[in-house]
Amino acid sequence: MWVQLAILVIAALVSYALAPKPPQPKAPSLSDFDLPVAEQGRPVPVIFGTVTVTGPNVIYYGNLRTTAIKAKGGKK
Template sequence: MWVQLVIMIVALVVSYVLRPKPVTPKPAALEDFSVPTAEDGREVTEVFGTVWIDDPNVLWYGNLRTTPIKAKGGKK
């Protein structure tokens, strides 16, 4: 029994020492993202149908408004 316990502990230590070290990924940079831009003087692309645009230029973005959340019921 003691021999098996010692073999198990040795195997555990060896597997811990020989395990692969995790590689830490580099943090994402601004160049890694493709976000729409809004630049003055840039040409406007006309799109007909459904297509994928790699470098969009934002001309207008909806009516942005907020609506307050009202609690229903509960204590007054």
């Protein structure tokens, strides 16, 4: 029984040592993703049915104005 256990352990170690090592994946960059954009002048596709859109363009509303929030909150 001890001999079989020793052979099993040695076979597992040899198998682990001789296994091919997988290559390290490269870190993803921003160009790897197809993110929706909002560009003026870019056509908005009209789609009927189920279709994968590779470069979606969301509706662009133009120059939006911002207003500062003047109310304080969060403290009691």
